[in-house]
Amino acid sequence: MSAAIAALIQADALCFSRNAERIFGPLDFQLEAGEALMVKGDNGSGKTTLLRVLAGLLPPESGEIRLGGKPFSRDTFVQLAAYLGHRHGHKAELTVLQNLRFTASLHGAVSESHLETLIGECGLAGFEDTPAGKLSAGQNKRLSLARLQARPSALWLMDEPYANLDLTGIDWVNRLVQHHIAAGGGALISTHGAYAAPAVPVRVLEISRSAAHA
Amino acid sequence: MRELRALLARDIGLMWQKRSDAAQPMLFALMVCVMFPLAMGSEPARLAQSASAVIWVAHLLAGMLVLDNLYRSDFEDGSLEQLLLAPVPLPMVIASKVAVHWLTTALPLLVLTPLLAQLLFLPMNLLPVLMLSLLIGSLLMSLIGAVVAALTLGIRRSGLLLALMALPMYVPVLVFGAGSVWSAGQGLPWLGAIYLMCAGLVFLIVLAPWAAASALRLALS
8 A cells, every 4th residue: 555644534335234235335445535425315325334343342344434544453553543433422410511621531631621622622611510410412512522522532433523513503513523624533423414514625425325426 | 541541530530520320239238228127027136147139139230220321422423432532452451441441430328338237137146247248249230241341232132131131140150149148147268259259259350341342333334
């Protein structure tokens, strides 16, 4: 391979089937540092499944995933990437600050001032001590996006990051992605396509049930 | 290590917030031990005979009651996915969850046991044997439960299946645990059963977190 920098994530002939029914694939794509890949498709087209396969939560039926040039393994994924699922992934009983602090300490050092900044940036200032269960759906999304930033990872796998957000929220997510990509990261974003894309180099991967066109 | 401490602290904090849930097994065992004499008749000699068996069964069933909570809430809000992708090995995550589960559900029950023993007129000289067998037995049941709960996690209303799968595996624990107290009551050597349970405990401490980890990966896929 002559490429100077290996792609952050690369899929070769990736297929996934459930109960003998092909959900997607074969898919070929790659995502390099400094760009975003929008996975577009209708509801039920397999976007979430694709992201779960890429995160290693589901085993692919066939094909290969390479992370930073290396074959996929849980350890390389943990080092390189962060996954934002369609479920929030934080506890409703814990406060905003406790949830953020837990994510940060699970992934390394905790800096309280950094957490405060994150809470301010995601628009939850004043809600630090509110249990996440008392927040609205959009605010919960903001918190999970803040959790994504509470740890350093080059690749963001984001499943419907725009869901439940208001217009300023969508704008904020786009700025987040822009900032992340300007800093040399990459983002793989699944969306059903009704939102404005971030102003960054974007590749689009359209998927539909059992057929995909990159 | 710091990651595990964070996880332990989080789970203990969560349990503290849901302490009424954690008190459920205690209340259940207490109710069994209060109801039993009502059904059996309050003659101390007869009660004393069956006291250890009743307390053992109460412990076992009370533990079953909260088994499904072990991963359920983490599974439903997506935290489990995040823990799977955290830089902590999954068996360690499970070991920490089982430890917290045992500390918050089985340990309070153990503390309550002398009171239950008094309620049922258990001879005082048998109390240490009962406590020892319950201590090891509850650890065993927590570890077995961790594997079974992981296996049934993918099923939405898994209560019945969980009970059906866990109970047969709890049987040897019950037989040896309650059996040791019975032997002690008859004046027979009782340490053999305890040693066997200890051997099982060593075996499960090593294997159960790994078995539960693979079951969890399956449940999430």
